[in-house]
Amino acid sequence: MSAVIPVIAEWMARQRWYQAKGAEPALSVVASLDGGVPGVRVTVFLLLDEAPAEPLLYQVPVVFRPTELPESRNALIGEVDGRFLYDGPHDPAYVGLLVRTIADGGRLEGSGAQAVGEPAIDPGTPRSSRVFSGEQSNTSIVVDVEGGPLPQLIAKVFRLVHHGENPDVTLQSGISAAGSDRVPRSFGVLTGSWPDPGRAEGVAVGHLAAVQEFLAGSEDAWRVALQAAAAGEDFSERARALGEAVAEVHETLASVFPTVRTTQAEIDAAVAVMRSRLTTATTEAPQLAAHRAAIDAVYARAARASWPALQRIHGDLHLGQVLWSDRRGWILIDFEGEPLRTMAERTRPDMALRDVAGMLRSFDYVAGSLGQDGGDTAAVGSWATTGRRAFSAGYGTRSGIDLDAHRDVLDAFELDKAVYETLYEARNRPAWVGIPLAAVERLVGSSTA
Ligand SMILES: Nc1ncnc2c1ncn2[C@@H]1O[C@H](COP(=O)(O)OP(=O)(O)O)[C@@H](O)[C@H]1O
Numbered sequence: 001m002s003a004v005i006p007v008i009a010e011w012m013a014r015q016r017w018y019q020a021k022g023a024e025p026a027l028s029v030v031a032s033l034d035g036g037v038p039g040v041r042v043t044v045f046l047l048l049d050e051a052p053a054e055p056l057l058y059q060v061p062v063v064f065r066p067t068e069l070p071e072s073r074n075a076l077i078g079e080v081d082g083r084f085l086y087d088g089p090h091d092p093a094y095v096g097l098l099v100r101t102i103a104d105g106g107r108l109e110g111s112g113a114q115a116v117g118e119p120a121i122d123p124g125t126p127r128s129s130r131v132f133s134g135e136q137s138n139t140s141i142v143v144d145v146e147g148g149p150l151p152q153l154i155a156k157v158f159r160l161v162h163h164g165e166n167p168d169v170t171l172q173s174g175i176s177a178a179g180s181d182r183v184p185r186s187f188g189v190l191t192g193s194w195p196d197p198g199r200a201e202g203v204a205v206g207h208l209a210a211v212q213e214f215l216a217g218s219e220d221a222w223r224v225a226l227q228a229a230a231a232g233e234d235f236s237e238r239a240r241a242l243g244e245a246v247a248e249v250h251e252t253l254a255s256v257f258p259t260v261r262t263t264q265a266e267i268d269a270a271v272a273v274m275r276s277r278l279t280t281a282t283t284e285a286p287q288l289a290a291h292r293a294a295i296d297a298v299y300a301r302a303a304r305a306s307w308p309a310l311q312r313i314h315g316d317l318h319l320g321q322v323l324w325s326d327r328r329g330w331i332l333i334d335f336e337g338e339p340l341r342t343m344a345e346r347t348r349p350d351m352a353l354r355d356v357a358g359m360l361r362s363f364d365y366v367a368g369s370l371g372q373d374g375g376d377t378a379a380v381g382s383w384a385t386t387g388r389r390a391f392s393a394g395y396g397t398r399s400g401i402d403l404d405a406h407r408d409v410l411d412a413f414e415l416d417k418a419v420y421e422t423l424y425e426a427r428n429r430p431a432w433v434g435i436p437l438a439a440v441e442r443l444v445g446s447s448t449a
């Protein structure tokens with residue numbers, strides 16, 4: 001084991017999902033869960049990384065093979081004592097074990113730790129699989145299955161794990177179980193428990209992976225919108241339908257999970273969070289400093305307004321979190337919330353207008369990214385304004401919420417999102433930081449959509 005961890009650490013530092021970019025992982029094994037697959041060993045490591053100031057717990061499934069797996073060359077973690085270590089999601093042995101453990105309500109066990117499958121629908125038997133490529137914070141695997149209700153599923157392996165609910169699991173499965181087809185159908189979940197000396201019970205319990213319907217042939221709304229905007233196509237109908245879909249999901253969430261009447265204390269707490277993230281963002285993106293007073297004034301106006309009730313929401317809604325299916329229309333995915341917010345914040349009832357604001361910002365991002373790529377700024381800007389209006393109209397009609405009556409609150413959430421995006425871009429895509437910064441300037445200058 002001692003030789004294995006440094007090899008994993010060296011490989012992990014190069015992965016997209018590794019958070020402490022540029023740092024050398026400082027790993028210790030919290031637990032390892034073993035699965036029996038003939039001929040190979042599958043071990044799911046839970047590794048604590050103490051490289052960042054706040055240690056993070058990663059899930060790293062590894063398949064130990066006696067010989068090389070030629071088709072998974074890119075997924076080779078390294079070679080230790082004559083055994084070849086592969087990143088589990090790229091290896092059929094791990095994928096088969098994961099899907100069947102969930103489907104059978106099975107169990108993986110290790111020292112002081114275990115993982116239990118919680119099936120929802122029997123998916124059938126995995127035949128082949130491939131890891132979904134793209135910029136992802138988790139690892140999604142498309143699995144071809146036989147003998148189940150659908151030919152393909154997607155298994156999402158959470159790379160960062162933590163005690164307590166993962167909203168991506170609870171919200172999606174709650175909406176799916178309520179009979180809504182605005183999210184992919186849930187097939188089941190793998191929940192783990194591992195030693196955690198920091199907790200009174202000494203044990204942490206959290207979600208490790210989930211399996212859901214794969215929407216084959218679907219297209220991500222970000223790409224659909226970019227193409228439409230670049231071609232100058234009218235997007236009003238689709239934007240309106242998207243507003244209706246988001247309102248429908250909010251309605252389902254409010255019927256399945258508790259809602260909370262918004263008191264002045266809740267409003268003050270929400271505005272305090274906006275202010276504190278403005279402080280953090282200003283440290284890393286000093287361009288925000290010049291707008292601090294004006295941003296504060298928008299937040300102060302929101303604090304005096306009346307707010308709708310709080311409820312569970314998507315939490316990080318943007319066009320990249322929506323798929324278009326010719327058969328089903330708009331489908332929302334990835335309910336994990338904003339990666340830069342604490343899990344406690346992401347799992348509390350929140351303001352549905354936060355999601356509306358997120359989507360309004362995303363229309364602006366379409367114009368911003370095309371403008372950056374040399375597009376006609378006026379034309380794409382007007383495309384985005386039309387899209388924002390149609391989205392708001394669809395949302396308002398379906399939800400019965402008059403967005404104009406909540407303008408001060410919506411403006412504050414849009415500004416808060418633009419501040420978040422400024423921080424996100426400064427950390428991850430500095431070349432894009434001008435897009436949210438321009439929005440901050442616009443939003444403090446005027447308060448209309
Ligand atoms: N059920 C699904 N059907 C088809 N594609 C999906 C499905 N779920 C996710 N995807 C695709 O995988 C990508 C990443 O999924 P997502 O849940 O957003 O992962 P992450 O949390 O890593 O960002 C999405 O942008 C989408 O293109």
Ligand SMILES: O=P(O)(O)O[C@H]1O[C@H](CO)[C@@H](O[C@H]2O[C@H](CO)[C@@H](O)[C@H](O)[C@H]2O)[C@H](O)[C@H]1O
Nearest residue numbers: 137222316318319320338339361362365421424
């Ligand atoms: O999808 P994630 O959960 O990883 O969300 C994070 O990354 C997003 C970028 O991929 C980021 O979204 C921002 O860029 C999008 C275009 O790429 C744009 O549509 C969004 O409106 C904008 O916020 C998201 O904020 C971040 O949490």
